Amino acid sequence: ANSPVIEKKTHVAQIKHPMSPVLLTSKRTSIEQLQKSLPVYNCRQRILKELELNDTVLIMSETGSGKTTQIPQFLLQAGYAKNGVIGITQPRRVAAITVARRVAQELSGNIGDTVGYTVRFEDCTSKNTKIRFVTDGVLLRESIRDRLLLKYSVIILDEAHERTVNADLLFGIVKDAQKERRKQRLANLKVVVTSATMDIDHFGKYFNCKGMYLEGRTYPVRVMHAKEEHEDYVHTVLVTLFHIHRTTPRNHDVLIFLTGQEEIESLAHQIRQLAKIDMTGTTDLRVFTLYAQLSQGKQLECFLPTPVNVRKVILATNIAETSITIPGIRCVIDCGFVKEKSYNTSDGLDVLKSVRVSRAQAWQRSGRAGRDADGTCYRAYTKKEMDSFTDATQPEILRTNPTSMVLQLLALDIDCNNFDFLDAPLEEGLRSAYKSLDALGAIKSGSVSHITPLGRQMVQYPLDPKYSKLLLTASSFGCMEEILSLVSVLSSDHVFVSNSDKNEIATLAHAKFQSKHGDHLTLLNVFNAFSKTEKPKMWSHDNYLNLRSLTYARNVRRQLAEISERLNLAFNSSDDIEMIKKCILNGFFENIAVLQRDGFYLTVSGNIRAKIHPSSVLHGKYKPSYILFTEIVQTEQTFLRQVTEISFEWITEIVPFVKNIPSR
C-alpha cells in the first residue's frame, strides 16, 4: 500500500530536479546579460582604479546607465566591504527601497541580508548587511551619533543633482569625516558622488577632485510641444495618451509625469474607465501608478511586464525622473509641473506647491523615452511657455525653511556660519530659523548659539522640531499617549479614503470620527478606534479608511514611543481635550491664523491670506476666530490643512511670547 506514495515522491523529485537549475540559470543569465549591457559595466575597471588612487570620485552619467544598482556591486566584489559597510544614500524613501530590492535580487539574496535598506521608521538590515541603501536623512541622523561614520568603508552619495538639504549637509559632513579620519590615522573613508546632471565644476571644486563622465547609450527622442496653451494640463495629458494609444504600436509603453498622488489616482481612474468603454470589455491598456505614498508592493508592480498587446501606462511623480528607471518606455508625456516645497523668508513656513519644472528637468523627463529605443516625448506646454522656465532647479537649501537643518548642525556642534556649504543658505532664512528654535526652547541664541538639553532631545526624533517639541512637552500637559498617537497619524498621509464614486457613503462613514474641535482630534479619534479594532482590515474597509496609512502610523507610534522611553518621558494619558489642544499650541505657535472680516484667515507669522482646506472637518462650518494648522497648501488658492480651533486666552497663557495677535 505504500508503494504508490514512494512512486509519487520519486516522480516529483525526478521532475523537479532537472527543472529548477535550468530555470535558475536562465534567470541568472538574463540578469548577467542585462548587467553587461549597462554603460557602467565597461567602466568598471576605470571606476575602481580611480577610487583606489583617490578618496573621492565624482561620476556623472545618464539616468539608467547602472550607477545606483551596479557600482555598489563592483565595490563589494572589489573587497570594499571587508572592513566596513558600503552605504548608498538616496534622496527618496521609495527609491532606497526599490533599488535595494533590485540589487538583492541581482545578487540572488534576500533583502535585509547582504543587501539591505534603512529609511525613516523602517530598518531592513542585519549584521550581514554589506550594501546598505539609506535615505540621506537617515545617514545624517546617524552622523549625529557617529561623526566619523566609522561603520562605513565607502559612502556613495547618489543622485547628487537632486540637491536635497540633507544631501547638501552630508556633502560637508562626509568631507569632514574624511579629513578627521585621515588626521586620526584611521581607515580612509572612500566617497563616490554620482549624479545624472551634476554641475561637475561646482562639485569638483568643492570636493577638490576631477569628475568622470561615463558615456551613456541613449536613443533619439522626438519632442512634441502643445500647439497652444492649455489651462487644464491633466485634460491635455489624457487626450494625448489616447492619441498615442490610437496611433502607436501596443508595445510602446507610456510614462506620464504628474505632480502628486491625488492627481495621479484621479487620472488613473479616468483612464481605466475610458479604456474599458473603448474596448468593449477587454482592456488593452494597463495603468500603473508610482508615487511616494504608495505601498512597496504596488511600487514594484510597474516593473512587471504586461501581456503582448497590452500597453503599459505609468503615472508617476518626479520619482521616475532620475531615481527609478522602468524598462520599455517609448513615450513620455510631461505635464510640465512639479510639486515643490518652498518658503518665504518673511514668514518661515514651508509651502507645498505646484511649480513649473526647470528646463533641465524637462529634458531629463523627455530622456526617459529613449532608454531602450528611439522614442517620443509629448509636452503639455508650448515652446513659448518653456522659454519662461528656469534653467535648473534651485537647490532645496536655498528655498526651504532651514530650522531643522540648523538644529541638526548644532547637535553636531557645528555653527552654520562655519559650515562648509556647497551653496550657503540665505542669511535671512538662517536668522529666522535661529529665532524660531529659540522660541521652541531648542537653542539659546547669543553671539554664539548653543543647543539646549531640550534641543538635544529634539534631534533624537526623526521629526520636524515642532513635532519633537510636542512629544517632549506632552507629559507636562498630561497627554503623552494622545500626542504620540497624533504625531504618528500626522506622519502618515491620506488616512481618509475618498473615492469619487462613493463619496457620499465615505463622508457618512467618516462623520462618526468627526470632532468639532478640528482635524487633529478627528484624526486622533480615527487612530484610537483603529487601535481598538480586532479586525483592522475589514474595519478600515467598512469605514473608508486607508489601512496602509493607519498601519504605518501604528508602526511610527511604536518607534516614537521607544525613543520617548529612552528619553525617560512619562507616559500619561488624558481625555481633557483642552489640555491636548493646548499642548499642540505649545509646539505649533508659529502656525496660528486669525479670522478676518472677509472670511479669510491671516497667518500670524507671515500674513498669508488663506482658507480652510475643503478636506477639513471645520470647512464650511462656522468659522472659529482663532485656529492653528499643520500645513499650508498652495494650488490656485491657498489653503490651511489640518486645522484646530483654539482660544485667544490660551495664546497668552501658553505661548505669551507670540505677539501681535488681535483679541476679539
Ligand code: ADP
Ligand atoms: P542609474 O542609477 O544610472 O540611473 P540604475 O542602476 O538605477 O541606473 O538602473 C540600471 C538599469 O537597471 C536600468 O536601465 C533599469 O532598466 C534596470 N532596473 C533597475 N531597477 C530595476 C527593477 N526593479 N527591475 C527591473 N529592472 C530594473
Ligand code: MG
Ligand atoms: Mg540612480
